[in-house]
Amino acid sequence: MPLDFPTSGRVAEHSRKTKETDIRVRMxxxxxxxxDVSTGIGFLDHMLEGFAKHSLIDLEVEAKGDLHIDMHHTTEDVGIVMGLAAAKALGDAGGIHRFGHAYVPMDETLTRAALDVSKRPYLIWKVAFSRDKIGEMDTELFKEWFHAFATNAGLCLHVENLYGTNNHHIAESCFKALAKAFDMAIRLDERRAGASPSTKGSLGS
Incomplete structure (x- = not known):
């Protein structure tokens, strides 16, 4: 069921269509x-629903991809389009806290995420899986999604699984830690009065 979105504020929509995927994101x-997430990949849907829930972002993702080949193109391209939508919604990022961090425990697992909405994208990914798949999704694709999202949203993002053995918990804690860190970073700080959170006067592009 499509969500109702406001017509003003930090709202954005982005679409991308290639020979491999056709994706639309609103946030x-x-x-x-x-x-309201539909990618054709059940586990990815579950992760993105958790990301929305814990970041307090309203999120619509509609993706159709060449899943008859594999899940790589769809996963990566969803990350790209979500990142571009986030960057568009942030605009010049005036007034935000800019930095965010979170530790997320899930049973035996603990994961840390720290990020800077710097507009200078970078990803540090210190996450290892002991299985090739969770459900039908290749575990190597999680890094692809995080890299695509960070690069296109303009985030310097560090994600590290400190410990854990359950692969489902490891993956889910990564998405939740990102969500909580992103929520912290993009919150508006009334003391900034909309000013750039950079000594340069604006964030890099």
Whole structure:
């Protein structure tokens, strides 16, 4: 069921169509955590619904991809389009806290994420899986999604699984840690009065 989005504020929509995928994303950075996600990949849907819930972003993702080949193109391209939508919604990022961090435990697992909405993208990914797949999804694709999202949203993002043995918990804690860190970073700080959170006067592009 499509979500109702406001017509103003930190709201953005982005679409991307190639020979491999056709993806549309809408997001409201000042939402309540609602989501309507359909990628054709059940586990990825589950992760993105959790990302929306814990970042308090309202999120719509509609993706059709060449899943008859594998899940790589769809996973990576969803990350790209979500990142571009986030960058569009952030605009010049005036007034935000800019930095965010989170530790997320899930049973035996603990994962840390730290990020800077710097507009200078970078990913450090210290996450290892002991299985090739979770459900039908290749575990190597999680890094692809995080890299695509960070690069296109303009994030310097560090994600590290400190310990854990359950692969489902490891993956899910990574998405939740990102969600909580992103929520912290993009919150508006009334003391900034909309000013750039950079000594340079603007964030790099």
């Amino acid at each position: 409201d950075l000042d939402g309540t955590g609602r989501s």
